[in-house]
Amino acid sequence: MAESLAPGDTIGILGGGQLGRMLATAAAQLGLKTHIFAPEADSPAFDVSAARTIAAYEDETALKAFAAAVDVVTYEFENIPAATAELLAGLRPVRPGPAALAASQDRLTEKDFLTGLGIETAPYLPVEDAGALIRAVGKLGRPAILKTRRFGYDGKGQVMIREGSDLGAIFRSLGGAPAILEGVVPFIKEVSVIGARGLDGSFVAYDVTENVHANHILSVSRAPAKIDAEAAEVAIATAQKIADALDYVGVLGVELFVTEEPDADGRPRQTIRVNEIAPRVHNSGHWTLDGAVCSQFEQHIRAVAGWPLGLARRHGAAVEMRNLIGEEANAYAEILREPGACLHLYGKAEARPGRKMGHVTRILDRDV
Amino acid sequence: MAESLAPGDTIGILGGGQLGRMLATAAAQLGLKTHIFAPEADSPAFDVSAARTIAAYEDETALKAFAAAVDVVTYEFENIPAATAELLAGLRPVRPGPAALAASQDRLTEKDFLTGLGIETAPYLPVEDAGALIRAVGKLGRPAILKTRRFGYDGKGQVMIREGSDLGAIFRSLGGAPAILEGVVPFIKEVSVIGARGLDGSFVAYDVTENVHANHILSVSRAPAKIDAEAAEVAIATAQKIADALDYVGVLGVELFVTEEPDADGRPRQTIRVNEIAPRVHNSGHWTLDGAVCSQFEQHIRAVAGWPLGLARRHGAAVEMRNLIGEEANAYAEILREPGACLHLYGKAEARPGRKMGHVTRILDRDV
Structure with a gap:
């Protein structure tokens, strides 16, 4: 396998946040080195990587030196400038590939895809x-949600349009950026599929995960999601269809809405609709670090290394992951005292409001 | 708790091998930084630590600068020079403390203790x-084993005395170093207890682990050990007694022999005898990384940080860990293809014979 890495090889990671940090740790477990490329000098991922480059994503000289120092390139976030991805792809394999970035950076392109x-x-x-x-x-109709096509996350770059909303003012509030209007889906649950596709086209997925958001930020994930078995099967098949269409390599997060309507016989039937695609490891998959045989981070490293995928089997009857946002991380001492609570802190110096500082996983003996 | 660390604080680790590497990874998970002190420029732990010092353990200037840069000091091996430990203990808390080093560095002192x-x-x-x-x-009597009192590991510094052995030649073969003669225990199994003791005196232990050695090097560990429940209880109580006596802080490995003799009624009865103490995370506890809620590495970091201990509960019916020694690590590609096998490689450049290159853990649905 010429496209596969060998132990001791180096994975270049664009982005030095908590996702890069957990990817670097997973790579080290497998005997691979990591080189983190990030603009911020205090990037959390630097603490666990063998090498680092502190430079802007537009710095071509730094990008070329980075490419020369690594064997494959991956990333922890989808808003990589297109020119950056193109430059790197000309020098080293970039996994997941440019098609995945193109399909997920722009909400209109994503929905059309x-x-x-x-x-x-x-x-x-x-x-x-x-x-x-x-x-x-x-x-x-109303309500509906106006979203910028690009650079939105955690509710940023979107605004709800209700009865009586002033449309002119709302359009101006997004700064005149190209946008997309989405109808509101009357969902009963928000779920996600964390799937991985290998270089050989193999695909594995974790149990569908149920997600609860607060202030547009993921708050709690629970696996397995309490949805109908058929809806869960469709959700996983949908993630695989997306990954196959993109010739995807790596871990993919697919966020979905579950709706429930009566069928012809009046029985409730669940349907899924894709909300968005994240071409990377995903916050709703953090439970797999403590709660599955092979975590989403190891899975992603295996995939981008060209190695076989790992076992996505869950430990315990159910697993719950809670984000620690901003000041919530101050409860770390209390969490450490709780038997069985698995604490993760990301090494960020400042606990700004809305900032993801860590998470806590609980493996449950009982169903939730 | 003035003696406890806060997230963002730094744990200094003496030694940069695979144990230091896995300790550094566990510290990062908990939001703590690590600073590795090791003489070898290519130390595997450097890849996952925020800071490093490359210097001899006798370099007082480097040791003082190291102490000034960290909040607490721990170590991955017990053969720290006494002067090094004393110097550091005068500047920062050293956990486990000097009593643990004194009791484990010298086989005679250890047995007397x-x-x-x-x-x-x-x-x-x-x-x-x-x-x-x-x-x-x-x-x-014969057979018996002559061992140097200090600096022995993986069968180094010991020689078996059999019928007809030339005692003069054997004594000279150890270079005239102070030694200890041990009678051979007719054990039916070798087991170990991996226990952790917190700064507050609390104690937790993992399931007793059964160990198989090949060429004096640990080959396979399985948990739980198939020994009588009473013997397992005594083994764990013995580890706790040792930890309490040393006012120990951190993870402790206690290697034990299990013998079986008929009791007064002729029924087989198992007895345990301590072989040796390792004042550190231990190879036979590597299964806890994939096979327990809180690994021995996280447990050690929690203890030396002055934090509460974690849950030592096992995943699965049983867990097996196999060391990858020397060329055995070349089988990595095959191991990656095996569903559920958890591969760990230590990032060592050269696969010398007898060198521990990695390990593989298997969580089993069935008893072994």
Whole structure:
């Protein structure tokens, strides 16, 4: 396998946050070195990587030196500038590849891609200007959500349109950026599939995970999700379909809405719709670190190294992961005292509001 | 708790091998930084630590700078020079403390310490010269094992005395170093207890682990050990007695022999005898990384940080750990293909014979 790494080889990781940190740790377990490329001098991932580059993602000289020092490139976030990805892809394998970045960086491209695969999403319309917004709201109705096409995360770059909302003011509040209007899906649950696809096209997925958000930020994930077995099967098959269509290599997070409507006989039937794709390890998969045989981080490292995927089997009857956001991490001493609570802190110096400082996993003997 | 660390604080680790590497990874998970002090420039632990010092253990200037840069000092091996430990202990808390080093660095001191606690060991006698060896063999009989009092590991510094062995030649083969003669214990199994004692005196232990050695090097560990429940209880109580006597802080490995003799009614009864104490995380506890809620490495970090101990509960019906010694690590690709096998490679450049290159853990659904 010429495209596979050998122990001692180096994985280059773009981004030095907690995802890069947990990826670097997983790589070390497997005898691989990591080289983190990040602009911030105090990046949490630097503490656990053999090498680092502190430079802007647009610094071509630094990118070329980075590529020369590593055997394969991966990333912890999807908003890699296209020019950066292209430059690196010309020098080293970039996994997941450029198609995954293109499909996930822009909400309109993402929805068009999913729709083209026959996968259901929220209803949506592109919005280039205030006039288009008025027409789109006319078609999709209220409530609806206006989102910038690019660079949104944790609820940033989106605004809810309700009865009486001033559409002109709302469009201006996003700074005139190209946007997309999405109809509101009347979901009963938000779930995600964390799947991994290997260089050989093999695919594994963890149990579908149920997610609870607070202030647009993931708060709690629980696996397995309490949804119908058929909906769970469809969710996993959907993630595989996406990964196959992108010739994906690595871990992929797919966020989905579950809706429930009566079927022809009046029995409740669950349907899934894809909300968005994350071409990377995903916050809702953090439970796999303590709660599965092979974690999502090891799975991603195996995939980008060109190695076989690991076993996604869950420990325990159920696993719960809670994010520690901002000041919540101050409860670390209490969490350490709780038998069986697995604490993870990301080594961030400052606990700003909304900042993910760590998480805690609980492996449960009983169903939740 | 003034003696406890806070997230972001730094644990100094003496020694940069695989144990230091896995300790550093566990510290990072908990939001603590590590600073590795090791003489070898290519130490495996450097890849996963925020800071490093490359210097000899006798370099006082380097040791002082190291102490000034860390909040607490621990170590991955027991053969720390006494002067090094004393110097550091004068500047920072050293955990486990000097008593643990003193009790474990010298086989004679160790046996006297254990005997003083009423703990059974192999019969032993000190051997200062060839004449003392002849007298000791006369008392303990043959076979017996002559071991140097200090600096032995993986069978180094020991030699078996059989019928017809030339005692003078054997004494000279150890270079005239102070030695100890041990009677051979007719054990049916070798087991170990991996226990942890916190700064507050609390104690937890993992399931007693059964160990198989090949060429004096640990080959396979399995938990739980298939020994009588009473013997397992005594083994764990013995480890706790040792830890309490040393006012120990951290993870302790206690190697034990299990013998079986008929009791008064002719029923087989198992007895344990302590072979040796390791004042550190121990190879036979590596299964806890994948096979327990809180690993021995996290447990040690919690203890030396002055934090509460974690849950030592096992995943699965049983767990097996195999060392990958020397060329055995070349089988990594095959191990990666095996569903559920958890591979660990230590990042060592050269696979010398007898060198521990990695290990593989298997969590088993069934008893072994």
